[in-house]
Amino acid sequence: MEEEPLVEEETHAPALTVGERLQAARRAKGIELSQIAAETRIPQRHLVAIENSDYAQLPSRTYAIGFTRTYARVLELEERELLDQLRAELGDDRSRLNTAPARFEPGDPARVPSRKLAWFGALAAVLLLVGGFAFYRTYFAPGLGPAPLQEERAPVIAEVDRTPSTDGTPAIDPDVEVVFTSEMNDTWVKFYDASGERLYEAQMAQGESYTIPADAEGPQVWTGRPYALAITIDGRPVPKLSEEDEIVRDVPVTAEALLARSEPSATPGSDASTGDLTVN
Structure with a gap:
């Protein structure tokens, strides 16, 4: 009776997590994590948490997705496929999520006001102050207005009957x-x-x-x-x-x-x- 040859079982390496894929892509490009933090304005501790799939260190699920999207863009990776995998990972393991209420984080580029918006807000505040001061001078103190910039003219006396x-x-x-x-x-x-x-x-x-x-x-x-x-x-x-x-x-x-x-x-x-x- 002939013995059947043994068939070696194929072994597959476990699929990389989103964080591991981002880390591998970053190292392949020779980029330090500090550079990613400086360019994206995401706190470096949050980038470390993403690479380690430790999403409980992030404020909420929204932050995990937003930070990952920004990180992927810097590395020029396919965002949609990575985010689909991330949502699957977050859905499979609810313990990875931070259930605490979201709070403002200075490193979140989606929530940091742009420089143009900041200048606009400052200008609006100045205009509001100037307008309020002008209203006060005109309404409550009518005698405090500036003298008119007019050329002085000699008075003309009316000839009245x-x-x-x-x-x-x-x-x-x-x-x-x-x-x-x-x-x-x-x-x-x-x-x-x-x-x-x-x-x-x-x-x-x-x-x-x-x-x-x-x-x-x-x-x-x-x-x-x-x-x-x-x-x-x-x-x-x-x-x-x-x-x-x-x-x-x-x-x-x-x-x-x-x-x-x-x-x-x-x-x-x-x-x-x-x-x-x-x-x-």
């Missing part, structure tokens, strides 16, 4: 129009009569005008931008209340009072008829 009064002194036509026009945006101004009753109050836009009512008793003005208000009497310009960056308050704005301010001998605050110049 002065009807002689009964005592022989010139008088102003009571029907003459006094108009204030804002030359800047957001010019806060308040007009009120002698009793303190408000006639008009607003943040005037550039080009916006207000005409003093002819029947107003002792109209006065309060503003933080006297230099921004152009004044005309019966269509003719007169000097502004002030060319300085200051707050003026309780200044009479009748045609007679404004013309009195324009006289060479009249100076702000020198006579009760010209009103008080209050600087805060």
